[in-house]
Amino acid sequence: MTTYGLACNLEIFEENGLEVPETWEEMRECAKVITDNRNGQIYGYALAMGYGSYNYFYVNLPNAASTGDEYFNHTTGKYDFASLSGFFGHLLDIINDGSMFPGFETMDGDTARAQFSAGNIGMIGVMSSDVTTFKNQFPCEFEWEMVPYPVEDAENRYKEPVGVSMSYVIGSGCKEEGYEDKVAEFLNFLYSDELFIATNNTQIDISILGEEITSQSTATDIDPNWLRFSDMDIFCIKYPTPDSELTIEGDTYQGVYNKILTGMITDIDGALAELDEKYNAALDQAVADGKVVIEDYLDPDVSEKNGMGEIT
Numbered sequence: 001m002t003t004y005g006l007a008c009n010l011e012i013f014e015e016n017g018l019e020v021p022e023t024w025e026e027m028r029e030c031a032k033v034i035t036d037n038r039n040g041q042i043y044g045y046a047l048a049m050g051y052g053s054y055n056y057f058y059v060n061l062p063n064a065a066s067t068g069d070e071y072f073n074h075t076t077g078k079y080d081f082a083s084l085s086g087f088f089g090h091l092l093d094i095i096n097d098g099s100m101f102p103g104f105e106t107m108d109g110d111t112a113r114a115q116f117s118a119g120n121i122g123m124i125g126v127m128s129s130d131v132t133t134f135k136n137q138f139p140c141e142f143e144w145e146m147v148p149y150p151v152e153d154a155e156n157r158y159k160e161p162v163g164v165s166m167s168y169v170i171g172s173g174c175k176e177e178g179y180e181d182k183v184a185e186f187l188n189f190l191y192s193d194e195l196f197i198a199t200n201n202t203q204i205d206i207s208i209l210g211e212e213i214t215s216q217s218t219a220t221d222i223d224p225n226w227l228r229f230s231d232m233d234i235f236c237i238k239y240p241t242p243d244s245e246l247t248i249e250g251d252t253y254q255g256v257y258n259k260i261l262t263g264m265i266t267d268i269d270g271a272l273a274e275l276d277e278k279y280n281a282a283l284d285q286a287v288a289d290g291k292v293v294i295e296d297y298l299d300p301d302v303s304e305k306n307g308m309g310e311i312t
Contacts, residue, residue, distance in 0.1 A: 001164045001206050001237075003229045004057050006149050007126040007134075009119065011142040012042065020147045024066075024090040027123070027150045031099035034122040045094050045123045046101035046116065047261070051109035055257045058125040061161055061238070062149035063087040068158040068303040071253065072241040075302060077294045079279040081253060081272040086152055088260050088268050095261070105262050113138045125149070128206050128229035135223075146225045148234050159306040161238030164208070206230050208237065236306050239299065245291040246282040253279070 006027075008020045013030070016037055021027035031044025048054055063084050064070050073080040094100050101107070101121055116124045117138035126146060134140045151157045168190065174183045189195060193213065199205035201219040203226045210232030214222075251259070253275055259265040286292040299305075 001162055001208055003128045003162050003206050003235050004061065004149070004160070005126060005146040005229065007116065007124050007130070007144050007146055007225075009116070009122050009140075009142055009144050012119070012122045020145060021123075021150045022147075022154045023150050024086075024093075024152050028090065028093050028097065028099070031094050031123065032097050035097070035099040040098070042119070043101040043121055044099035046107065046112045046121045047091065047104045047125070048107045048109045048112035049104055049258065049261065050106045050111075054109075054125075055254050057127065059084070059087065059091075059257060062125075064238075065149055065158050065160045066151040066153070066156075068306060070161060070238065070241065072239075072243075072297070074239050074297060074299045077298050079276050079283065081275040081279070082269065085269055085272055088257075088272075090152075091261060092268075110138075116140075116144075128226070129204075131203050131223050131226045131229065144225070146228045158303070159236035160234060161306075162235045163238050200226075200230070208232070239302065240297065242283060242286065242292045242294075242297055245286045246279065247285070248278060248282055250278070 006021075012034055013020065016030075016033050018030050018033060019026075021030050027045070034042055034044040047058060060070050063086075066087065067083045069075070069080070069083070071079060071081050071084060073083075095104075101112070101115060112121070112124055113130065113133060115121050117134060117140045119142060134144065148157075148160060168187065170183060170187075174180045193209075193216065196205075196207040196209065196213045197216050200207060200213050201217055201222070203223060206229055207213040210230055214227055214230050256265065256271050256275055260268055260271060265271045283292065283294075287294055
């Protein structure tokens with residue numbers, strides 16, 4: 001699976017007398033100090049909106065660490081985009097302070113990584129694959145550290161949801177043609193500790209088993225950030241949403257996110273309320289049409305399961 005977090009350039013943090021942030025307000029202050037102290041030659045944060053999945057990795061999932069769920073509430077079975085209001089306020093504060101790297105509106109992920117590795121950005125959203133990216137493609141000449149994305153309240157943190165990277169489908173032909181035993185043997189290998197340990201040692205894939213796998217590693221060159229990305233005390237497997245079964249008229253939530261962050265929409269709460277109304281109406285229709293069985297998406301204990309309190 002792929003996990004994510006916030007990369008901090010520790011050299012820049014040390015130069016400015018800063019500690020890595022745990023809350024949105026601390027992250028905003030770090031970004032402002034970094035930007036102001038270098039007169040805009042170095043910026044505090046970069047949000048690469050040109051990356052097609054920025055809304056997933058760097059908006060929806062980080063926000064869930066503060067709210068306990070994504071934009072779909074698995075307790076009520078309703079869309080709850082209004083729960084992102086605070087997170088958008090957090091990002092807009094950084095933008096309005098002038099602490100966001102210029103051109104973020106169209107910047108792609110590799111450009112942001114390149115600027116970070118060049119020492120021009122203090123903080124950037126990263127994925128577990130960036131451990132090797134910052135060794136090979138965009139080598140960092142400084143020490144950096146991945147921290148969990150900051151939350152609104154440090155004493156009320158939830159596990160950060162992540163999606164499973166891949167799954168496997170078995171066709172009926174293997175049984176019909178008599179080689180299901182070979183397929184089963186291969187699948188057992190794909191899900192074996194042997195393979196999980198091997199991919200961990202090469203730092204190319206995170207196992208859902210977390211420390212159960214990393215503790216068996218005999219590799220001597222495991223990057224400390226890889227172990228942080230592998231910490232399943234911080235992450236949880238995300239719950240599915242019924243998005244793909246809905247017919248949405250007009251802007252999707254991705255389009256509304258773009259308009260909020262680029263200043264085209266200024267009434268954030270109003271825009272998020274409209275999304276809730278639109279998506280929940282489409283959900284009701286999908287349920288009525290038999291496309292969605294809402295019980296498949298419900299778990300009344302999701303917040304309790306994913307609660308962490310304060311990281312110590």
